[in-house]
Amino acid sequence: MPSTAAESLADHFVHLKVEDIPQNHLDDAKALVRDYLGVALGGSQTGSAEAATRFVLATGGTAESTLIGHGARVPAIHAAFTNAISSHSIELDDVDILALFHFSPPVVSAALAVAEREKSSGQDFVAAVVAGCEMMARASEATNFSLRDRGYHTTPVCGVFGATIAAARLLKLDVEQTVSALGLAGAQASGLMEMYGPSMQKRFNPGPAARNGVTAALMAQAGFTGTASIFDGERGFCRTFSDRHDIGALTRDLGKTFPIHIEYKAYSCARPIHNAIDCALDIRRQLTEPLSAARSITMRRHPAWAHYHLNTRPKTYHEAQVSLPYSVAVALIEGAAFFPQYQNSKLADPEIRRLSDMVEVVADETLPRGVSCLMTLRTEGGAELSSQIDHPKGSIANPMTPEEMNRKVHLLGDPVIGEGAVSDMIRAVDRIESLSGIGEVLRTTIPTRQAA
Template sequence: MMPPTDTLTKRLASFVVGTEWNVLPQEVVERARRCLLDWIGSAYMGKGSPTDRMMEPLVRRHGAGRVATLIGCGFSAYPMEAALYNGMISAVLEIDDVHEETSLHGGIGVIPAALAVAESVGASGRELILSIVIGYDISVRVARAAGSSHYQFWHTSGTCNTFGAAAAAGKLLRLDEEQMVMALGLAGTQAAGLWEGLNAKATTAKHLHSGKAASNGILSAFLAKQGFRGAEKILEGEKGFFPATARPTPEDLQRMTENWGRPFLIMRNFFKRYACCRACFEGIEGLGRLMDEQRLRPGDMEEIRVTMKPGRTWLVGNLNPFDIYEAKFSLPFCMALMAIRGEAGVSAFREENLLDPAIRDLMGRIKLLSDPEIAAKARLEVVLKDGTRWALEPHCRSLTLEEVEEKFLQNLSPLLGKKGAEAIIRAVNKVDQMEALGELTHLLKRRPRGETR
């Protein structure tokens, strides 16, 4: 039993400081390596996007020539600037990993912070992997306690990832328990990210959330190392994170600090196969399977109804996406894309498909409904023009570790060449054997083919 004077923040800090490499099962190490690889792929695929084109010149002007790698840029920056940039570009194409229970995207907030600080302190590969595992755990535990009341307004990949990024950075900086409490306290007062960023053609604002989480997490750890003080009860204090942004139950708060490492929560991460919001997956996959099994054509369908919980319906309910980035949060578009093009990967999200009359026509026949009591992630009801009706509740599985590697090769080979992509895979696969990270980060500085900036 914890003494009553212990705060939630102190318990989290104790876990971060007290968790060492020798307690990580091999399956956790392997999972973390795949999370790192998947994140690198997500970051590289964000190259050339509007977010990249706006951010790289900014970072080059204000922080170039330092120690932390900017993915695919050919130069380095200060750790906070590198984490900001890398965290933003890895969010762009929506192919990064996500935690199933919380909808939190841990990789885009935690890994940019961990990599930047690891480079700045000369950490080993094992120290990097350990910090990633710990960072994911802290992010997920905070997000799980914050729950749906928080997610209604706040993007956990911005808010809760700030705690995970601070934990990862603080572990690499070897903060003691008191300093780690301060780092988490400072992270909490900077945690932000509002869902209004999905409205009014502002999807690039969403990319900022993960970048700021990573950068602010590093700042929190650096300040704590210097003696800066944060709130000791930042989570549960009267004016703290939970009272301000969520309505956790006593059971939620208790669960937040239970069962450390049983399992490590990175093991429950979901690797994406489609380049869009995770909430679209059941609709995409369910419709695709039904069309294949019943040999249906888009023209056979009179109406498609998709029922989900209200929060999910809102998240992917854009009926008229402005650009391909908004289209990633449009379930009607994503389902129509699968029905007509037979795919919903990175290459399928392009302007010509967004404007395709056949896709737009089918989008108009897809209706989204909300049911707060539904147990499944989604229920599909397909009505054919001949009156035939089909109903299903699809289940989508995560990519396996082997499929993550295949995804990386497929997406990165056109940018870096097959040999370049394979070199990164080999380096990631042995990262925990590296005394220093230069062998890996040297590869990550390489610009994609055709880039001349």
């Protein structure tokens, strides 16, 4: 009988059959992969992704897995690393229901890289994505909000375990090897919230998580052993990363419930800002005076997020994407907050700055959800317009339609590989369970010039 959390988790994930996974989670995994590919294509054109690509191409190695949006084939660990950075470089990747982490950069990046290396079937790949997401969600449930509040970034810290499980399933590790892989993942768990600012640092964080997850699984396959007490030991993951942990959450109802709740982004910025953008867009529709008449903007936020994202004068678009005042201002002015609204050329716009400086953030514990926002805009003419958003566009309670999801993928992918290729990619993902190899999907992500 398993005696540690890692042993219980390994036993669960090794023996989990596709037919044991509820259909809604298999469908969610396909939607996640489709969204991920669009976001990774868009992100592949950014400076952060280009730097990661230069690094892995210079490093060299066996051609195993594809760099999305580029076409080069590199070792699986390097593909996982670079694709994870690409998919996190434009702030449009998925998010969990509490806005604590992103599933796909670590998990899907690792799964795609290993699936292509191993020539895994589409069905095995989808099951690995579900398993990786479940592992990541359980690691977060066991340690948050304390982990976040101590300054750790949940996406890489918990994501390395999800990436490891996804890779371990595709490598067909046994229980003992999977326990070792989880131990080796814990040895590599890292990532700090000291990442906001003008640098690319935030974009980097999922890269090592995806790479390290693949490394942990490959090392375990090679015979390198890891500790079984990585989660519940005296100096294990839970006690080290969290002051208020629930080790039982790692294994509670294993095989009975899958605590995977995936939401999607309609706006190109940090998820807890999305509610504020929805408020701004709602108020924009209510306005009968020009925006020049705005005299004050108050944004009431739940205390869980009230002290984050407060920079009123971002110096780069990286900073703008984690700035609530900037996001509110640009949404009010342009009626949108997609990637074109977050460009360095806009940061000095005098009207954006005027409205951004006007935003006052107030903590309000009466708001019902951690990401809830209540915005009030007052005008020179005496109008007082308010909007409260508890569930942003793209959330489970306020979902994007399938048409909106596909349009997002096209907006991001068409400029990189062309409209026809994006349509082919979407169709391939829709029938992914029937594919004999995941390479059919990845071939659609190669720009025509590289494919030729």
